[in-house]
Amino acid sequence: EVQLVESGGGLIQPGGSLRLSCAASGFTVSSNYMSWVRQAPGKGLEWVSVIYSGGSTYYADSVKGRFTISRDNSKNTLYLQMNSLRAEDTAVYYCARESKGYGMDVWGQGTTVTVSS
Amino acid sequence: SYELTQPPSVSVSPGQTARITCSGDALPKQYAYWYQQKPGQAPVLVIYKDSERPSGIPERFSGSSSGTTVTLTISGVQAEDEADYYCQSADSSGTSWVFGGGTKLTVL
Numbered sequence: 121e122v123q124l125v126e127s128g129g130g131l132i133q134p135g136g137s138l139r140l141s142c143a144a145s146g147f148t149v150s151s152n153y154m155s156w157v158r159q160a161p162g163k164g165l166e167w168v169s170v171i172y173s174g175g176s177t178y179y180a181d182s183v184k185g186r187f188t189i190s191r192d193n194s195k196n197t198l199y200l201q202m203n204s205l206r207a208e209d210t211a212v213y214y215c216a217r218e219s220k221g222y223g224m225d226v227w228g229q230g231t232t233v234t235v236s237s
Numbered sequence: 238s239y240e241l242t243q244p245p246s247v248s249v250s251p252g253q254t255a256r257i258t259c260s261g262d263a264l265p266k267q268y269a270y271w272y273q274q275k276p277g278q279a280p281v282l283v284i285y286k287d288s289e290r291p292s293g294i295p296e297r298f299s300g301s302s303s304g305t306t307v308t309l310t311i312s313g314v315q316a317e318d319e320a321d322y323y324c325q326s327a328d329s330s331g332t333s334w335v336f337g338g339g340t341k342l343t344v345l
Binding site: 155157164165166167170178180181214221222223224225227228229230 | 238268270272274279280281282284285286291321323325332333334335336337338339
């Protein structure tokens with residue numbers, strides 16, 4: 121079964137760091153585009169970052185320089201390293217598979233990040 | 238930064254046709270995608286490449302494109318279609334993704 125399972129969310133103080141993980145099963149992470157998308161409480165979806173199958177990475181302006189997307193091919197897992205966290209980073213974070221040109225067709229259940237003192 | 242514009246809400250009666258629009262300057266050059274999200278659930282892809290329907294998505298869901306506007310059409314709306322709908326595309330460089338603000342579809 122094709123599946124994504126996120127973990128690593130929690131309560132963190134402003135300025136802190138957190139690493140989210142997204143474990144994939146049923147397909148190979150490195151063969152696909154993989155994205156992180158977040159949703160603040162009561163708000164819409166916001167794209168955060170993408171890593172291409174070739175390894176190129178791109179970020180939303182709101183997280184550029186603070187967040188880093190990566191993957192571990194041996195673990196078939198996607199990561200999001202989040203540094204210098206702010207209150208406005210509070211959201212449910214989803215990882216999603218993006219078959220090139222075919223949209224984000226597989227999503228995880230999401231992991232909640234709360235940035236608060 | 239690049240933006241996609243959607244109406245905040247659309248309301249229709251069961252059996253009628255709902256149309257949700259999404260506007261953006263790069264849409265003539267970049268494909269659009271549509272996602273359905275119900276409360277407490279992850280989004281589900283309902284349309285890709287402007288007008289293609291993934292397997293398992295009912296035929297009543299369709300997409301179209303004209304210039305800087307793409308449209309999601311739901312024909313014969315059912316109560317279960319009540320949800321938030323988001324369009325998604327890329328900027329003109331193709332390296333930055335963006336979602337529209339979302340449209341809440343209410344089935345009266």
